Amino acid sequence: MTKRTGVFVCHCGKNIAATVDVKKVAQELAKDDGVVFSEDYVYMCSDPGQTAVIDAIKDNNLNGMVISCCSPTLHEKTFRDASELGDLNAFQCEIANIREQCAWVHKDMEVATEKALKITRASVRRVQHNQALEPIGVPVTRRAMVVGAGIAGIQAALDLTDAGLDVVLVEKQATIGGNMLKLSETFPTLDCSQCILSPKMVSVSKNSKITLMTESEVESISGFVGNFKVKIKKKAEFVDPELCKLCDDCTPVCPVAVPNEYDVGLTNRRAIHIPFAQAIPASFTLDEEACLGLNPVVCGKCEEVCDVGAIDYDKKPTVTEEDIGAIIVSTGFDLYGMEHMGEFGGGRYPDVLDGLQFERLCSASGATEGHIMRPSDHKVPKEIVFIQCSGSRDPENHCAYCSKICCMYTAKHATLYKHHVPDGQAYIFYIDIRSGGKGYEEFVQRSMENDGVIYLRGRVSRVYEKDGKLRVMGVDTLAGRNVEIDADMVVLAQAMEPSKGTAEIAKILKIARDKDGFLAEAHPKLKPVESVTAGIYLAGAAQGPKDIPETVSQAGAAASKVIALLSKDQLAHSPMVAKVRDPYCTGCEMCVDACPYDAITLVDGKASVNEVLCEGCGSCVGVCVRAAIDVKNVTQLQIHEMISAIMA
Amino acid sequence: MVNVEEIRDYAAGLLEKGEVKSVLGFRRGSASAFAEPCTITNVGEAASLVWDPTCLNNLALYLVKDRKQQAVSKTPDTRPVGIVAKGCDSRAIGVLLQENYFKREDVVVIGVSCEGTGVVDPRKLSAKLKGRTASRVTFAVQGSTSVAGGRTPGATDGADGINVSVYGDETETVIPAREVLADRCLECRAAAPALNDVVFGNTVEARDFNEPFHAAKEAERLSEDERWATWERHFDRCLRCFACRAVCPMCYCPECVVDSTTFVVTLGTSAEEKANRIRWCERSANTSESAVYHLTRAIHLAGRCIDCGECERVCPVNIPLRLLNTKLEKEAFEMFEYQAGHDIEQASLLSSFRDEDPNSFIR
Incomplete structure (x- = not known):
């Protein structure tokens, strides 16, 4: 098919045009093979800019286009949508980043223009080999998980249930409430922290749509946005919360005293204890590490005095697997x-x-x-x-x-x-x-x-x-x-x-952290509650220092994102996924090991990609010494073409 | 001391019981002292097997060839193959198993320990002999009766304890082992085959030659400029005969990055792919293309090369190729504690990531 490629160079006001001679870039590219349309415009992403793109596609019968502008994280979707409106497959549109990767990091106009030219030309050569692709539709599990039940997690969970969603609320400690529970009064109104928090805690315990799992941690996760499978490990429940009647007969006989977390070490508590009077769930709990040995021969005093027989030292930790559509991480500070x-x-x-x-x-x-x-x-x-x-x-x-x-x-x-x-x-x-x-x-x-x-x-x-x-x-x-x-x-x-364990949960959930160790948002301005992994959202101080009103707002925002996501019947998954070149594959399994999404398995001695799991990250391409795997629209041929364009 | 009769008996036993279709081993070569690889398929041939310091080849290469033959055969013989393997050869089999190139049950590893010596370097030996041809090379243990001539050879290098005797032109020369052993044997960290079905000889691990990665460390002493100048000269001399690739058991890719002749065309090959063959590297010999070839090959062998030194041995223009590979082997060992072919269960170096890996930029 004859290549009919369009090039659109954006000024981004003065952001690009101050350092890059955008007119020259457009004029030079007009001379390239297969380029039938090449123009510059002051704000490509504006309505007139997009209309110009749509018109140019139709007028010139384009079968590929490159928008030379800002980072694809900002406007790739904008222009791919515009592409569709012009009846050009969205994946025939590529972004050449001449702002962040060129204009913003250079001062000399001549060299910056040269570089912008090369970046754009590389994208033109790439897009000329792009395939038309259709998004992959995947089903959705209408159930959310919230990790961390401080004020952020509590608020998010309650907002989610208000929208009719089921929520699994996972908390590491024995009670929900987090750091806010420890505060006396809150600025600037000096209202009592517990007075405003405990009603929400009670709402959580009374809410039939919330499965509350305290003393629990996320152990592993598999799957993908809309369809996660999460393994949650719950510590052994030595005190049955159903039977415990809060009589407090057990603590006087317990011989162990350890610093009380709830009082930040100012007081001591026993190995068997209730975190504080209004704890949710309302039950005593046995601190396994502090206890003398969970063995009636060693101690066993609390079991002896418990009239209702709520204490059982033989309980074991349990691991449950939950199907989850989206996750909010609110692990606090x-x-x-x-x-x-x-x-x-x-x-x-x-x-x-x-x-x-x-x-x-x-x-x-x-x-x-x-x-x-x-x-x-x-x-x-x-x-x-x-x-x-x-x-x-x-x-x-x-x-x-x-x-x-x-x-x-x-x-x-x-x-x-x-x-x-x-x-x-x-x-x-x-x-x-x-x-x-x-x-x-x-x-x-x-x-x-x-x-x-x-x-x-x-x-x-x-x-x-x-x-x-x-x-x-x-x-x-x-x-x-x-x-x-x-x-x-x-x-x-x-x-x-960031709270202890933030690094661990980030690793388990495969979400990024910033340079200070807080959970990283996908974009500092435009995606402040999204993590870099689709379907996982952030709320509260785990994402960065913030006060209670801000935490509550962010929790609500994260919940609304989840509600929007889970309101769809199907999710669209990017079709830019890995594809195995069968004749070259020797079944060495290096890609299987390298894939962070467990998307590759060996079928009949050859690698096989689960397209729904694949995020198109290209880790497999990097490790395959036989070049037997490619990511669609980022093939070896395209990379070679791009390098050739830049080196020419 | 390895008794070659034991190897012969074992190989004969395997063939007799029909446990293998063939045994890969060494036999006396047709010219000079050097043994040559052979495939024996019946019990009678077992008597021709030999074991001495001239058993240079890494026979794992022939397992790869067998597998490739099976892949194209209409009636493939899938019975197991027996293979005589030194320490390094067994590591090569280990990497091939790790990469699922064949299954463990497809191969019977007849391990032979190098017992603290190894194989001779033909170039070193020929320099020592000053133009004379060796007709026989055997192990000789200091102070004991020589296995070969029934004579007690004079010990010239007490430090090694093990010498290599050379017979030729009716005369006998005794050369200290460390002067004629291949570089890789001097640096060897595992002379006994860890992966095996049987081992002959003592599993001696420690030896008193060179420290591991000695040659690579020596090469690193040069400045960056000096190193580049050296390698530029070497790459300039490369004939691009691809003997290094042909002899390497790890170079089994269906399509090599430098080849334009082995392009695999199937029903799934698009017209565009056919029309747009990518040439990352040209086949013809010039310095920059040869550099790309050798460096690509070195990177592709990172975490896979088991240091059998075959690439360097077969190079007709004496490019010290082993240095490139051991340099990466050294990095893999020092940075990631990774040793290729030592554990077939572990994930390969290139594809595995551990939290403690030195990668401060990954959080």
Whole structure:
């Protein structure tokens, strides 16, 4: 068939045109073999731009086209849709990226134009060998899984069930609620965290559409968007939640005491315990690691005293397989370890606390029943120092990023402190106050004006113990002087980091993480709740530091994406999948091992691709020493043509 | 010491019981001292099998040839094949099994341990003999009675403990093993065949010659420019006779990247494919094309080459091809603790990824 290729070069306003002579690119390509139409336009993706594309296809009877513009992640779909409107198969349209890969990274117009020309020419040579392809239709399982049941996961699960979807909610801990459960009050309105969270937790437990799996973790996943198969491992359920009547006869007899996670180590709990009074599911649970041995010969005291016989040491972990259509990952955050903050006495002095520990001191459900006192001697601290950006914004030593919520929660801590200790004095060391958000700036101002909190702009160099006090050595850069404060208590606004296990779940689910270890969104602006893997979405602080309102919004957004996805009868799967060149295949299985999607199996000694599982990543092409496997429309011939075009 | 009678008896036994259709082994060659590969198909021929330091070839190559023959035969003989295999040969069989080229039950591996010596390098030997031709080469153990001439050879190199005796022109020369052994044998890490159905000889692992990857490490001492200059000269000399490819048991691809003659045309071959044969590399000999050929071959052998050194041995212009492959073998070992052919169950180097692999950019 005669090649009738069209070329469309976009200016992207000045984004491309400032560095690349787009007119020249269009004119030069017009001379290439098979190119029958070549023009430039200021905004190709605009309505007039797309109309021009559609008209050009029809007028010139094009059988292939290249849009020379921005990254295909942005507008490949736009132009393939336009292509279809012009009656040209969507897969006969290719994008040549001359923005991110050319204009944005060069300054010299002459060389940038030369490069843009080569990139576009390579795509022209490629598209001239493209096949017309049709998307592959795959069925959908109308069931979602949410991993992590903090406020993000809870909100997402509830929103999904509102749309009539069944949800499997998987939580690693013994209760749902996550970090929000530990907070006393929330900024900027100072409403009680538990009061707003526990109704949602109860809704989860009462919701028949939610299968709640606590003390459970995702073990493995297979399948693809709309049709995942997920194996979930649940720890042995030594205490039967159906039988447990919360009588609390078991904890007094338990001889083991370990730090209480719910109180961030400020108190101890027994091996058999209930995470906290309003835990969901409402049941005692046995901490296998802390327990003396799950063996009546060794201990067995709790089993003896349990009247209803709810305790059974012989229970084993279970693994269940669930069919899932889409997944929301909301695995949350942990605070950056105090042990990293040696210069501030973190992990060394009992009265140097992190933000969550201070929350527990303020909380009515905490160890002190809401009275702020020093863990060391139970005295009420009269002078308290808060250090912001502890571990944040320090690329040399700690985390490079801003943890976003610390400015606000430190202002809240100082305010709460003044409410509890009216005659006390709070100092806050800060670098900047970042209080963007509805009512946030006013809240910070109130803490200064109404509660007399002293804000000191500068960093703290050291905190050490002297005469029963914590001496804080800092600097006030606005006054230009050193500051020394003998404080009774120091609270470090520790950086947020992805929760422990984020790396693992990312690996299991095959989703990416960013440079700081948070889960990576597919596009920072346009796909903020999508992961890079189709059908897996992100919500909450696992994706990056964020506060409760933002987390709840993102959870809702992720849920709506899932609802939209699962509302379809069939999903369209990209037809750009691997294809085996049978005569060349020797059945060595290297591609089988290399395929990250388990899409290749050996049939009669030859590799065979499951097109529905294949994502067209090309890992198999890379490992096949016999060149016996190609990805459709990225064949060896096409790659060779592209290299030839660039090297010519 | 390997008793060749044991090999002969075992091979004869296999043939007699009909467990194999043939046995691949070595017999006395028709010229000079060097043994040649042979296929024996009846019990009587077993007596012609030999075992000495001139059994150079990697016979796994002939398993590949047998498999290719079966693929095109209308009445293929699918009975197993017996094969005499040194340590390196057994690793080659291991890689072929790992790549499913044939099944374990298709082959009976008659392992022969090199017992701390190996095979001679014909070039080193001929240099030693200064133009004379060796008519017989045997193992000789220091201090014991020579297996060959019934005489006790004089020990010239006590450090090795094992010498190679050369008979020719009615005279006998005793040469220290380390002076005539092939480079790969001097660096060998596994002289005994790990993959086997039977092993003859002692499974000696440690030997006192060169450290592993000695030659590659020596080559690495040169600067980048010096190395490039060296290889450019070598590639310039390449005749593109493809003997290296022909002798390599791992070079079994139906279509080689440099070939335009073996293009497989089937019903599924599109007109476009036929019309657009890709030529990544030209067949004719010039420096850059030869460089592409050799480097492609080296990359394709990464994690697959088992260092039998056959490519280097057969090169008519003495290109040190083994260096290219051992360099990659060394990288595979040092970076990924991967040794080709050591474990047929493991995923191949190219296709496997472990979390601890040195790849800091993958999260």
